[in-house]
Amino acid sequence: MPTIFTIRSKQARKKYLIFLILLSLLFVSPLQAQSISSVEKIVSLGYAKRFSDTTGSLKIQHQALNLAIKNKSKDDEVICYAYLALTQRRLLHLKEFLHYADTAYYLSKNVQNVRAKAHAAAAMGSLKSYIEDKPQALNYLLKAYQLFSKINAHDQCAKIASDISYLFSPASPPKVEKYAREAMIHAAKSGDPESNLYARLAFGSFLTDKLETGGVVDWEVAVKFFKETVALAEKNADKIISKSNIGIAYINLADLYTKDPKSIDEKAFLMNLEKATTIAKRYNVKIIYRSAIGLQGYYFTQKGDYAKAELLFIEGINYQKKLPYTDNYLLATFYSCLKEVSVKRKDFKAYYAYDTLYTKYNQLKYNEATQSKLQNAEARYESSKKAERIKQLELENELQQKNKLLGYAIAGVLLIGLIFMFRSYYYRQRYYQNREDFLKQEQANSELKVQLMEKETIENLSARLSLERRLLRSQMDPHFIFNALGNIQSMILQKDTIPAVSYLNKFAKLTRQVLEQSRKETISLEEEINTLKNYIELQQLRLNNGFDYVIECDGTIETDILIPPLLIQPFIENAVEHGLKPQENNVRGLIEIYFKEDETKRNLICTIKDNGIGLAASRKLKINDTHQSLSTTITDERLTKMQKENPNAGFTVKEREPETDGQGCIVILNIPILS
Template sequence: MKNSLSKWLFFLFILFFSYSNAQEISSIEKIAAYGYSKRFSDSSASKKIQLQALELAKKKKKIDDEVICYSYLALTQRRLLHLKEFTSYADTAYILAQRTNKIRVKAFASLAQGSLRSYIDDKPQALDHLLKAYKLFSKAKAHDQCAKIASDISYLFSPASPEKVKKYSREALQHAAKANDSESQLYARLAFGGYLTDRLDQGFKEEWIIALNFFKETVAYAERYNHNIISKSTIGIAYINLADLYSKGPKPIDESAMLENLEKATKIAQQYNVKIIYRSAIGLQGMYYIEKGDFAKAELLFIEGIKYQKSLPYTDNYLLATFYNSLKEVAVKRKDYEAYYSYDTLYSKYNQLKYNESTQKLLQNADARYESSKKIERIKQLELENELEQQNKLLGYGIAGVLLIGLVFMFRSYYFRQRYYLKREEILKQEQANSELKVQLMEKETIENLAARLSLERRLLRSQMDPHFIFNALGNIQSMILQKDTIPAVSYLNKFAKLTRQILEQSRKETISLEEEISTLKNYIELQQLRLNNSFEYHIVCDESVEDGILIPPLLIQPFIENAVEHGLKPKPKEEKGLLQLNFTQQTDQKNLICVIKDNGIGLAASRKLKIKENHQSLSTTITDERLDKMQKEHPFAGFQVLERESENGETGCIVIINIPIL
């Protein structure tokens, strides 16, 4: 009887200990988690269910459940790429979490904040928040969350810290095994597979077979538990990683296995609209066919990818630019320069759109970092005020206790109390002043960063002015080498190298001298002469009114020279000699340099008809016009005109008049 009673007491003790350490999951959290699980299959229903859970938490005034609902909503917005809503939900969860001491609640808030910081490329803050969330979820024994967070931490440390990548990817596997959850298992296996792939990239080629077997097991696991895995993108990533590993293996590679995995990844990407998987699958297949020498199949693959992308209700400029760039490479391999020119035009179009989207995203991320930092600063101030409030309460209790002991200590207690308040008030005022100063410094730093970014945009704008000429020049050099025209090829290459060096040096400067600009133009025109078999001549004349040593913005004139050569002189019949004339005059009172460019080409009307037939859209004058528009705030006369040339002897051609501000 005594032994039986002891066993029951021991059993009750174990039950009580387990209950006190376990983190109870509320019914509202279960509703929010269910809504989050539908983010891939039905995003609209997912948001609706989570918002219903949030409203229920607010109605019942349960802050803990509110924090978890906001966290799930933030993670869902990341999946939908909605930065504004993502930031709002994540910051709200983090602010509300300061009112509670529940481990699981604080863990969710840190997870949402870490995910946000990772999304806006703030890696140090992302690691801080995710490590905090990992520690808290470990205390709560939430092994499924720990597996995913440890995996994300390993990705953030890759490839700079191989030991930490290994540590957290292994811990992810351990937590996933304890969670006994298919999705957590796959997530952790992908993280550890990433560590094995990093090892191969670091030179440990002998470990290829280990990595291959591990990825085979991972893909088999994903296929076996496909219905239990909510995040279908992870299955697609597993296929991509295995296919990529086959491509890195010893030759000859297992072609059928690689292509089979890429086809499976492509189907998942199309079914669940996962852009990065689709881009990687098509890209790997295309690169394989290019290396194999099957250029026709590679070209059809990229064209099929473009057709599929254009059939969707949205436009992914990054994806289209990538595919057209790959088609250019195929055209070079096939020596089909006409196709290369066509693909290059479309690549330039989507690459510019991609660049605009990328710049906009950088600005949005910077704004999000700034706004979130201000909120965090406010949170710290509120935490300090709460801490002071708690200290004041404790102090009040202490004083009440002292008063109960006796009237003897009353005066002394009162004196020290008043002294304490005065001191804390001074500290609080000082800390408040410091916080305001930090906000002012942050605003100033943001303005300076914005100015620097705008300056960078201008430099990038200039650096993209002439990709068409560079690609044509390289194509011509390649053609000469293939035709064994060694001497012209070497001459062409020397001139091209000199011109490239001049453009790179000048693109980093805000101003250059007119002598430098003319030197660059001469080199560029002579290179065009060499490319077009000296089918035209040129003259550059500086008027006596032009002062020595004047400074102008770099690379403004060259795009118009390119247009004159490409669209005016190049289409001219071979039996007619082309002529290009440049004349510089100075208007001292208006601080303007006037550059007049004349050519005896086919003229504006004929050039436009030719552009329509060739479906070509030049961006050089548009970019130059944007640069001159920016200069008009300080130099109102900046601008250019393009006119049809009128001549009494029947000559055709164009005249371009450029008003360049003297800086």
Template structure:
């Protein structure tokens, strides 16, 4: 059949045959352009060894890079640099990660090959995600996703669509589902186990995002899906490079069982956690190990089997301490769990010992977190600065090209004639000189922009860190801390053990909440109310229960809405210190807190009333006291910054009406984020 067809083509005419032959050639060349080269395959194979042997992985990718340089193939160089960047992410080397990603992106400007540009955008997207620059990460990953889709690289599309789905969570549930489903589609097209597991985990995350209870059709659907995912991971474990994803499948399934109908399926729950622990120990995956031990310990703590829970957490600590590095985050988490177990067992000596170690590792964890924040800020700045420099180089290349064109134009004019040459040269020279001045001016403006960005970034970072430290100090007044601890000590000496432990737990919880929330951009209203309750109850203890309080929310208020943290507590502190504390002892104090929501203005209104001595009397006492309210001043600064995005942000303090009696009323307008 093939020979007959060929013969017919020849018989119809040589011109038509030649045309079809050329057309076939071009289609074949275009198809081959979309396929990975041998150098890319070598780099990809080296990258696949990142979990088993990181040293061998890096060595093979570098060999592929040297081969690409030797053959002077820019697109393969871009791909090799991208794989090196992703390898450094696995090794947590931010400086090298940034250098390789920037190099890949810079070289990608010199080629029009789709795969090279797709890899460069993927590396930059991964870098931006690593340094918590989510908007830029989405921009680069979406660009990479479109390019890989155009090249028909379904395996890369599946992974990138999954990452995009995670980045859109929880802000845009619709887009989370959209890209999770697209990841499944591309994974099925790719057919490899690595891509399919990656995509299934993303879609499973979408299924569990909106689960509120452990019953119902949605929970059953999620359990069924993750059972299939875990079975798939077990069946194809030899072909799955990212072993951490296998552990994630087990962890997610166990977590679903813990949220299911009571009593939970303990056998299935523990079996999945045991499998996750084996994976974590075998491949040294810290986050899987921490999650597996934590879920088991939490389950046995809730079950009342405190001995087993304590053994699990201690085993986790010993395993971590046996490793050549120290994970302060993991140790702090385990000692915090041990504190809870000791408190429930009423073993106060053990509680004290665990709390001491928890405080030590929690401080180290905080120091590492602060250092990481500074490094990420520096990385974001350096990356932005390099992009500006790339633009400068492009402008310089444009200038060089324009000057070359100028020389060619002059040579052409000389051939036509001396008179015409002189006239043409004059006008062209003036035009290009003006253009050169404009380009130089644009280059100077770009350099000035880089300098301003550097100064602005450093100043903003310093201002933010300063405000965080001042905010943290303002929330934990030393007098309040010493008085609260003094009262707790007094109760212990009077052998009121249970109330003392209760208030000590409240004090520890308040301290932890303030430390954690002072570093968050947003918290839920539920978290804010929980922190306020702990704080007010400790103030009640300090003032010998000399006042009462109420917290109410209108029916229209959604308690899971997000607001800036630690805005309300300073006004409660003022109400207690300057309103209720100076009152006569015969009068019982009262603080009333009420939340209402202004949906159109995207505003939460918090009204705080007290029956204290009032503003006028409080100001007279302040004249004698000379005490400056640092917390209120910082809160005013924070609200002033928020006012740039929400004009309703702010607060008003006034006297209560004479008919209601003495006291103050504070109306605080908090932007809903």
């Protein structure tokens, strides 16, 4: 099942957690063990309207805040700021979210009320989760959970324990289970349907994760649990404010039916997706709509009903285009699915059209994601700067208090004698003045350091994201992937089962190797050679075994030496595409790869030879060639960055000598050996 449509899958968990916490975090029930002030009742009433009437919700919350300020109640003021922060999160207003959360938390330091401190900690935890600072998010949410537990605020505890469970996933399954079960216990004590559904979704996520290593019994337990969850949600639908959570329950139950170890219950599967789609359209919840359409489309694709699958994906696109905003992520997802359907239908004209639109929206999606990461990084540093400034103000206040005490001391000394008072005042005043000057200088240095660190970090992050994006694009040519899969499909249709399975295994292994190595800083030479072998053998399949290859290592090289990943494969791609592929049919192609180590310079020298048409002939053909390779530019940039540590890093490309070495091209790579 594709992870893009499975809300509880590991790859989608991070985005889903942000979305789920955004929809229904900390909704306050009027019944709690500790008394609730009239101001908190007003602000919680306004917060409850956040889905149905955003303008009215903010108006009521600001009225509650003004009343708290008028009554000079710092406790109520902190709680109002916490609710306003969470409302701004739902509106995706990061600047206002940051302002209200910081204000609530730092005002809470001067109050003793447990509820106020708990709300402030919960708002800060939500902020840290939103800007992807998971360790800090856990610290604040655990603190809020502890404080709400002290006052038996079970509805709040149920929701915060659920969020903590999500944040511990997938790193710590025991803690995921611990807090999911505690959420269920608190939800039962609260009697609040909203909290109960929230907690059951968290525990259901834990049961779904267990299916990866479980069997039929675990699946039956999970299905039974989600059926009960859906039934409770339908029964209490009028009392549940976050209608999206009901839709999520339907989606998760439908997804479970696709994982049935025996056979899928199509009727139940489609019924739950239909209910989820209805909620998504009524309340405009994008992730539920995307998941419902995607699961249906995937199901009919696997079933072989390509026409129905295509209609579903087109319906999703048309619905999105009618909305007043554009969701580039959703559009890119649907066009990607349409490409897959076109391949299965062998409608290559439609594939080209869908691929063009997919590329457009995928680029826009990437730009939005990059901008979001930069904004989150800026928010993290802004929050850090505020904390530093508050510490500076606390030091200044402490200094002012000490100066007041000094004045009182001087007044007392006047009773003893003028001379002793003068001496005491003079030396003490000079000491504190020097200390004040020192603190001011430290403050100025600290602010300058924070500004420089912020600027440098954001610039480095932007450069790194740009290079990583271009590197990922150059890893595997889409034409190569499509042709390799086409050849494998052709083998299967011709009933060449054994070679088809062999090449399919090689393709799967190559894909996994590329994805894994793109996330690593270093790999061994042995891993690089294995990846090259898989890649070249798939290229041989693609070109009907029209060329041979040789990979040799100098006898002195240890194959466990570490090198940067994915440096060599792009040049093999160039050799095949621009050297061997245009070669005449009567000439047998050959790629030779040799490795030797330069121990004095700590470099691995990789020499790549091909007997293709050569550089000059290749440049003439590139005018009409649609294949574009970014390998030279990206590899040059990567090696340039490596030259700070290893000045010998780099590569050269030249023609082979026709008279002495034969026709073709030579690439010599100087790769740094990393410790």
